[in-house]
Amino acid sequence: MRDVAVVGFTQSPSLRRETDRNEVEILIPVIQELRAQTGITNDEVDFVCSGSSDYLAGSSFAFISGLDAVGAWPPICESHVEMDGAWALYEAWVKIQMGYADVALVYGFGKPSMGDVPLTMALQLDPYMMMPLWPDAISVAALQARMGLDAGIYSERDMAERAVRDRGNAKSSDVAQVKGDFTVDGILADPYIANPLRKHDCAPISDGASAMIIATADVANRLQDRPAWIRGFEHICEPMDFGVRDLNASRSTEIAAEKAGVRSDKIDVAELSAPFTHQQILIERALGLDDATNINPSGGALAGNPIMAVGLSRIGEAAKRVWDGSADRAVAHATSGPCLQQNLVCLLEGN
């Protein structure tokens, strides 16, 4: 394996609604800032990969306009996944491993405010058997949360604690959308929006974009005193159907974490992108995290949730903690699909 590190990361503020900018206009300053941060110009980038979803934009080939933000001229080596940018990063990392590239630029973006996201997400479900019922994403997650509560895996208080923790952490973030001092009792006094989920159990809906540069050792050591070396990078997908998998655990995260070597030593920082509080708990358990780990110092997905960029942003936030020395070992997580169907784990180290 070649040594590859995260050397640059930028993101737009997570906003409930970008009223005046389209996706390209959101992306352009993020890419420009990334260039300024790293000093890497287009001709030094060997491979570009992006993640986005046509259904968020409401049009086919919505990702093509992203080329205008990176400036694909002269023509570039480029690919796209219809997935969170974290998986675009994985494809770029593979290209570096095979020797096709030494420096790669990756971005993810989404502007979900243009539609009704919980309902749009119903279109991910089996179109013959489930989708015609239009089960919205919050209701589907609520069914999973109810299963966990009934099984005694967590309590509503445990769930509320995650919201308090993450939104409190987000106070130090300049890109977070939902932040502040909340209390568990205060949250538990709120009404349900889809029993047993309260508004505070749900990640916000955010417009936003993020971008990253990864590079081999020569470039990484030139750009960063403490590059965030990618020491484990794994992703696993479960079947979608709810009846064929354990919804009270995240088996795919467990497998990915095992293969990535997450549990082999102490984890200083974890950045998780589970969009519901009960799913945060399931991911913490799957990764084997405890009080020794600073979980979601940025606020995580519960503080800002730019769909299709939120996973890539977790890797970026984890990398920042490695760069500044506050973490020697950090783990980042991305998820996709209903009820944590597909999960990605990226292990970063300072040495």
Next chain:
Amino acid sequence: MAELTAVVGIGQTKYQSKHLDHSMPSLVRVAAEKALADADCTWADIDAVILGKAPDMFEGVMMPELWLNDAIGGAYKPMLRVHTAGSVGGSTGIVAASMVQSGIHERVLCVAFEKQSESNATWALSISMPFSLASVAGAGGYFAPLVRGYMRRSGAPEDTGIRVAVKDRQNALKNPLAHLQLEDISFDMVANSPMLWDPIRYLETCPSSDGACAMVMESEALASKRSNKVAWIHATEMRSEPTQFSGRDQVMPQATLDNSKALYKKAGITNPRKELDCAEIYVPFSWFEPMWMEGMRIAPINEGWKMTYEGATALDGDFPVNMSGGVLSSNPIGASGLIRFAEAARQVRGIADAHQVDGAKKALGHAYGGGSQYFSTWIVSSEKP
């Protein structure tokens, strides 16, 4: 540094207007099972799966790879979904290959599909977005002016496109999987078909198809042990450029010229016309055969039409192109690129049945997409590099 990788299994469904006999999961599964059978593998032998398809609105399922993951054997395995516009099938093959070339996996399965009968492709391509220029032309209306541009520059005879269409449709008659089977195809039949987007006639366009294509690829260590022929991947390449800007040459985009140059350099090819035995090129509208012969540097600029005219690109010509019948005969959009890559692999494995080019050892697979702006290509051979 890249590990040598080979195509060891290929599976395809029949291509047709409506696969009423298949749901989406069964369509992709049939192609995948055929590829596994060809590779003499089971589901358990696959380390990772890659799924490619064109816009999700073609079927109305958001990120359908999540739902289809089980059908393509991806349960509790790594799964990636590729989408690079019309070139996506080719890109899917390239991403799958990179999983093995990187040394991360030993054996991967890739599947690309489109089930266009589930929705309406022209609707899906024509949604008008706020503050964006809407061409409301569909693909044919978009590409017709580019063909006109090519005709003006090259001085190609007006009937060049007709000749391509006749040739590809004749080839399709030798391929039982091809969607269009026009037994009485002739020059006059194409010439007299309705003009859809001047200068593109009805029989010079691709159909709208349901279908899936799958491939199994594996490492040199595994593939070398096989007794049957495999297709060694000599080079892959991708290039993209923006849709529109002042001065962009949409007729002969820089991205295709850059792509072919880089591809041949990697494959150690200096004279593609001589060193390649055949090519399966993405030709959704007849005129793109001569255009991409030039884009792929197989013919000099403005002279690609001569290859068509002289019969060089016919199945019995000196440089056969689109032996399977091409995109003109079958077009499940998201799979179309992978079908091109698969046909190149079939040729060098010597398993292309009635459309086999005798003794083919080295072949080119090609896909393009968007507004002639995404290009993915590969070169495969019966011999190791």
